[in-house]
Amino acid sequence: MNVAVLSGGVGGSRFVRGLLGVVDPADVTIIGNVADDLEVLGLHVSPDLDSMLYTLTGLADEERGWGRADETWNALDTVATLGGESWFRLGDRDIGVHLVRTQLLREGLPLSEATERIAHALGLQPALLPATDDPVRTFLETPAGTFPFQTWFVARGHRDEVDAVHYAGSPEATAGPGVIAALEGADVIMIAPSNPYVSIAPILAVEEIRDALVRRTVPCVAISPLIDGRAVKGPADRMLTRLAGGTSPAHVAACYEGLLDVLVIDESDAPSEPIRGVGRTIVTQTLMTDVAAARRLAAAALHGSGTLA
Amino acid sequence: MNVAVLSGGVGGSRFVRGLLGVVDPADVTIIGNVADDLEVLGLHVSPDLDSMLYTLTGLADEERGWGRADETWNALDTVATLGGESWFRLGDRDIGVHLVRTQLLREGLPLSEATERIAHALGLQPALLPATDDPVRTFLETPAGTFPFQTWFVARGHRDEVDAVHYAGSPEATAGPGVIAALEGADVIMIAPSNPYVSIAPILAVEEIRDALVRRTVPCVAISPLIDGRAVKGPADRMLTRLAGGTSPAHVAACYEGLLDVLVIDESDAPSEPIRGVGRTIVTQTLMTDVAAARRLAAAALHGSGTLA
Numbered sequence: 001m002n003v004a005v006l007s008g009g010v011g012g013s014r015f016v017r018g019l020l021g022v023v024d025p026a027d028v029t030i031i032g033n034v035a036d037d038l039e040v041l042g043l044h045v046s047p048d049l050d051s052m053l054y055t056l057t058g059l060a061d062e063e064r065g066w067g068r069a070d071e072t073w074n075a076l077d078t079v080a081t082l083g084g085e086s087w088f089r090l091g092d093r094d095i096g097v098h099l100v101r102t103q104l105l106r107e108g109l110p111l112s113e114a115t116e117r118i119a120h121a122l123g124l125q126p127a128l129l130p131a132t133d134d135p136v137r138t139f140l141e142t143p144a145g146t147f148p149f150q151t152w153f154v155a156r157g158h159r160d161e162v163d164a165v166h167y168a169g170s171p172e173a174t175a176g177p178g179v180i181a182a183l184e185g186a187d188v189i190m191i192a193p194s195n196p197y198v199s200i201a202p203i204l205a206v207e208e209i210r211d212a213l214v215r216r217t218v219p220c221v222a223i224s225p226l227i228d229g230r231a232v233k234g235p236a237d238r239m240l241t242r243l244a245g246g247t248s249p250a251h252v253a254a255c256y257e258g259l260l261d262v263l264v265i266d267e268s269d270a271p272s273e274p275i276r277g278v279g280r281t282i283v284t285q286t287l288m289t290d291v292a293a294a295r296r297l298a299a300a301a302l303h304g305s306g307t308l309a
Numbered sequence: 310m311n312v313a314v315l316s317g318g319v320g321g322s323r324f325v326r327g328l329l330g331v332v333d334p335a336d337v338t339i340i341g342n343v344a345d346d347l348e349v350l351g352l353h354v355s356p357d358l359d360s361m362l363y364t365l366t367g368l369a370d371e372e373r374g375w376g377r378a379d380e381t382w383n384a385l386d387t388v389a390t391l392g393g394e395s396w397f398r399l400g401d402r403d404i405g406v407h408l409v410r411t412q413l414l415r416e417g418l419p420l421s422e423a424t425e426r427i428a429h430a431l432g433l434q435p436a437l438l439p440a441t442d443d444p445v446r447t448f449l450e451t452p453a454g455t456f457p458f459q460t461w462f463v464a465r466g467h468r469d470e471v472d473a474v475h476y477a478g479s480p481e482a483t484a485g486p487g488v489i490a491a492l493e494g495a496d497v498i499m500i501a502p503s504n505p506y507v508s509i510a511p512i513l514a515v516e517e518i519r520d521a522l523v524r525r526t527v528p529c530v531a532i533s534p535l536i537d538g539r540a541v542k543g544p545a546d547r548m549l550t551r552l553a554g555g556t557s558p559a560h561v562a563a564c565y566e567g568l569l570d571v572l573v574i575d576e577s578d579a580p581s582e583p584i585r586g587v588g589r590t591i592v593t594q595t596l597m598t599d600v601a602a603a604r605r606l607a608a609a610a611l612h613g614s615g616t617l618a
Contacts, residue, residue, distance in 0.1 A: 041408045042351065042415055072381050078405025082430045084412065092401040095408075096387025099350045103393065106351055121391045 001027055001307060004186035006131075008033045008199020009048040010065055011225055011232065011288075012192035013055035016126070018294025019190070020056065022302060025125035029182035031209070033194070034111065034130045035138040035167055035202030036149040040088045041079065043098035044105050047150075048199065049115055049130060050097060057122045059093075065233070068093045087155050112176045129182065131203040134173035138202050139166040149198060158235045161242055165197050170205035175212075183212040188307040191222035193286065195236040196255035197243065204259070213259045219305040221262040223297065224252045227287055228268035250275045264301045280304060310336055310616060313495035315440075317342045317508020318357040319374055320534055320541065320597075321501030322364035325435070327603025328499070329365065331611060334434035338491035340518070342503070343420065343439045344447040344476055344511030345458040349397045350388065352407035353414050356459075357508065358424055358437060359406060366431045368402075374542070377402045396464050421485045438491065440512040443482035447511050448475040458507060467544045470551055474506050479514035484521075492521040497616040500531035502595065504545040505564035506552065513568070522568045528614040530571040532606065533561045536596055537577035559584045573610045589613060 003023055005016055007030055016030055033048045047066075054060035054068055061069040071091035080086035090098065097118060104114035110133040119128045138149040142160035152158055183189060194200055204210045213220060229247040231237040237247045244251040249265045253275050263278045265271075266286040275281055282304035288294040312332055314325055316339055325339055342357045356375075363369035363377055370378040380400035389395035399407065406427060413423035419442040428437045447458040451469035461467055492498060503509055513519045522529060538556040540546040546556045553560040558574045562584050572587045574580075575595040584590055591613035597603040 042412050043408075072383050072401060074381050074401035075384060075405040075408065078402045079409055082406065082409045082427055084405075084409035092381060092383035092404075093387045095401075095404065096384040096393075097391065099352075099384065099404075100388055100391045100393035103351050118391055 001187045002029070002182075002185050003027060003188055003190060003302075004029045004031060004182045005190040005192055006031050006200055006203050007048070007052065007192035008194030009036075009051040010055075012048075012194040012199065013052045013060070014288045014294050015192045015223060015298060016052065017055055017291060018288065018296070019298040020126065021291065021295040022298045028126035029178070029186070030126055030128045031131050031179055031182065031203060032128060033199050033203050034132060035136045035205075036153070036198065037135075037137070038088070038148065038150045040090070040150075041085050042102070043090070043095065044102045045088070045090070045098050046101065046111070046115070046130070049128060050094070052128055053097075053119060053122060053124060056126070057124055059122070067091050088150060089154075110177075112178070127178065127182070129178050130176045131179060131209060132173045132206050133176050134169055136167055136169040136173045136202055136205060138198050139168055140164075140198075141166065153198075162197070162235075162239050163242070165201065165243070167202045167205035170202070171207075173206045175206055175208040180208060180212050183209070183216070187218055188302065188305045189213065189216060189218060189220040190301060191220065191256065191260075193223040193225040195225060195231075195234060195239070196252065197236070197239050201255070210259075219261040219307065220259055221264060221301050221305045222252070222256055222260050223264040223286060223301055224249055224266065224269065226252060226269060227266040232287065249281065253278045262301070262304045264297070264304060310496045311338070311491075311494050312336060312497055312499060312611075313338045313340060313491045314499045314501055315340050315509055315512050316357070316361065316501035317503030318345075318360040319364075321357075321503040321508065322361045322369070323597045323603050324501045324532060324607060325361065326364055326600060327597065327605070328607040329435065330600065330604035331607045337435035338487070338495070339435055339437045340440050340488055340491065340512060341437060342508050342511050343441060344445045344514075345462070345507065346444075346446070347397070347457065347459045349399070349459075350394050351411070352399070352404065353411045354397070354399070354407050355410065355420070355424070355439070358439060359403070361437055362406075362428055362431060362433060365435070366433055368431070376400050397459060398463075419486075421487070436487065436491070438487050439485045440488060440518060441482045441515050442485050443478055445476050445478040445482045445511055445514060447507050448477055449473075450475065462507075471506070471544075471548050472551070474510065474552070476511045476514035479511070480516075482515045484515055484517040489517055489521050492518070492525070496527055497611065497614045498522065498525060498527060498529040499610060500529065500565065500569075502532040502534040504534060504540075504543060504548070505561060506545070506548050510564070519568075528570040528616065529568055530573060530610050530614045531561070531565055531569050532573040532595060532610055533558055533575065533578065535561060535578060536575040541596065558590065562587045571610070571613045573606070573613060
């Protein structure tokens with residue numbers, strides 16, 4: 001059974017790690033968000049792809065929730081001492097990945113190829129495909145101005161309310177190599193419990209990818225990132241409130257209008273009536289407290305889609 | 310008393326550290342070799358400038374003899390794991406410096422300005438001037454082929470005999486900002502105990518700099534890097550044997566023909582007759598076993614030049 005998963009960073013990575021306990025990793029293709037990529041200190045950083053990579057290969061720092069385990073910070077400490085750009089927290093081991101990626105990109109390789117080489121070297125089993133090799137970038141329009149994603153998220157601590165989200169470069173972007181084939185060859189398409197606006201929407205902003213989802217012949221299952229109307233971490237709930245008018249499952253579903261067959265939501269969000277535009281709603285415990293909980297969530301989502309007996 | 314010192318890496322750095330114990334650091338200008346600079350992992354590395362910087366600011370690893378103290382290697386270990394370029398040993402703290410330097414250069418700053426900012430941030434007292442902002446690069450012609458300096462020195466462990474040395478880019482290069490003024494304003498010009506062929510000659514390959522030395526009106530004092538006809542470290546003796554025909558003080562002096570007033574040599578090399586082309590020979594202990602020994606050597610060199618009472 002082939003599974004294609006659209007995913008952002010940490011939450012998505014943890015979901016996919018659970019999924020790999022339910023289906024053969026060789027049958028899973030991850031379509032990763034690249035619209036929060038940035039260039040910092042001359043390095044091309046792909047935070048969502050790396051969250052996935054680190055989480056699935058056991059290199060992630062689980063307590064900190066981002067970056068690598070057993071990390072040191074000597075390069076960035078030096079950068080700070082020298083008055084260089086140190087607002088984006090890059091650990092030494094993490095920098096090693098960015099140095100290699102950046103060099104491959106400078107040699108002319110597309111991001112997909114650079115990602116594949118790094119993933120292969122780290123022994124990643126499922127395919128990890130950037131949604132696009134083109135420079136799609138998320139910008140947040142806020143009362144304080146319009147900011148690139150990481151400036152808003154990291155440098156300004158996502159304190160600014162978001163009035164609108166733009167995906168610069170998306171009109172010209174094409175899907176990365178293998179992405180459309182993975183969607184077309186999938187027995188089920190999943191949308192990980194990631195932020196709809198800044199993790200999933202930038203993937204869907206690539207017209208080819210959205211079109212592939214629209215014309216799907218297999219179920220598409222989204223897992224809501226909210227629990228009791230609140231984001232486990234990050235600004236998804238605040239964004240939904242301001243941009244969609246609320247944080248109910250219906251508001252989440254509206255983000256994926258026309259694309260969803262099944263929505264998986266937490267027990268705390270169980271709606272009193274059917275959700276418009278969703279064929280089926282699965283109510284379960286969605287908090288991924290550990291790998292086993294993530295595995296149960298993935299299994300429930302697959303069961304709900306009718307693709308897991 | 311203003312002192313201008315032409316210098317390469319480790320030996321030169323240790324000499325300058327001694328010199329700073331004898332003259333006011335504010336009166337010292339270091340003219341550093343940049344012809345062994347390289348781009349590795351997309352980073353602009355200036356090994357000789359950094360050796361100087363680290364040695365004079367107390368950041369150098371004295372035991373290892375290169376790089377920084379209290380260093381970690383996590384970025385490069387990751388690079389190696391990913392099959393990236395890991396032959397040139399870059400520590401994490403060291404990488405921090407290269408990231409900042411490279412970013413400043415990409416922003417369009419010349420190397421001199423980038424060096425000044427880094428040196429200022431680290432609290433370096435004497436002026437550290439790259440000999441040139443232009444990309445002069447040392448190439449070694451050997452029986453195994455012609456190699457860039459670091460390929461020959463690091464990757465091949467300087468095992469290949471050298472038939473000739475080229476300084477690519479030197480015909481077009483001009484002296485870095487302040488270099489000629491420092492030479493013209495100096496009360497004494499010193500040539501540190503560095504490798505004549507790969508540390509000092511690339512500086513002198515910049516015609517403006519050589520001309521400034523030729524028309525000097527103050528003494529120029531070189532300290533021989535050899536002790537008992539042998540290099541303390543590195544390939545200077547092998548290069549002198551093959552390229553100059555021997556490792557006597559006269560062979561060292563011949564490297565600086567027309568530029569020297571005083572040559573400082575070790576007791577073990579005391580010649581039986583005057584050295585052609587050198588006005589005065591100072592015989593002393595030149596092994597810099599510690600900072601005090603380096604200070605004595607610097608004082609002896611200055612005394613010998615007649616510029617220190």
